[in-house]
Amino acid sequence: MLHMLLHMGQADEPLTSEVLARSMGTNPAVFRRTMAGLREAGHVVSGKGHGGGWRLARPLSEITLLSVYEALGCPTLFAIGNRSDNPGCLVQKNVNAALADTMKQAEALFLARFGEVTLDTLMPSCRVPLAVHGDGPGEDPAT
Incomplete structure (x- = not known):
């Protein structure tokens, strides 16, 4: 989950459960259950529908x-x-x-x-796109 939180900290837009779960090698339902505790703790928020997904609710420096x-x-x-x-x-x-x-x-x-x-101290010095894990945003899953 730390890995996902750090990627979320670099994202410019919400990330869907499907994208995040794929990058973790799990399914979206398992991912959402795991994220529930982080949401209850106020670390992340999620939105439904078009443009929805997961995003940080507070800066990494506060987690x-x-x-x-x-x-x-x-x-x-x-x-x-x-x-x-x-x-x-x-x-x-x-x-x-x-x-x-x-x-x-x-x-x-x-x-x-x-x-x-704090999680900000774990962040790499350069931006690391979620796409490096495969099937991330902007990557065609068919290739």
């Missing part, structure tokens, strides 16, 4: 990584973590205990840093 993370429902930051396959296993209990504290500390560091980084 932090933390606010995007929260708007997306605070997804799990790490793929590793506690296991509960064998709750009676002492090895599993010891590993879970060691991981729990370490992961909690790591998550706190991530979230603190996320709150410091």
Whole structure:
């Protein structure tokens, strides 16, 4: 989603769900469901009909990584973590205990840093058209 928000920050006009979803390799319905949290957080707005689409509701300088993370429902930051396959296993209990504290500390560091980084600082120095992903605005999907 960060990728899409940055492209939206460079767009001169609203971008449709179809265009954005294609560039992400997903379908428009999945894309719209994901964007719902960003809309509720006030980061994006959408319009229907001719000339409609998605656009930023505020400047990238006012959107932090933390606010995007929260708007997306605070997804799990790490793929590793506690296991509960064998709750009676002492090895599993010891590993879970060691991981729990370490992961909690790591998550706190991530979230603190996320709150410091605004999306404008992630923007490339030159304009990058969405068309570089294929089927972007101005690109013929048949070619």
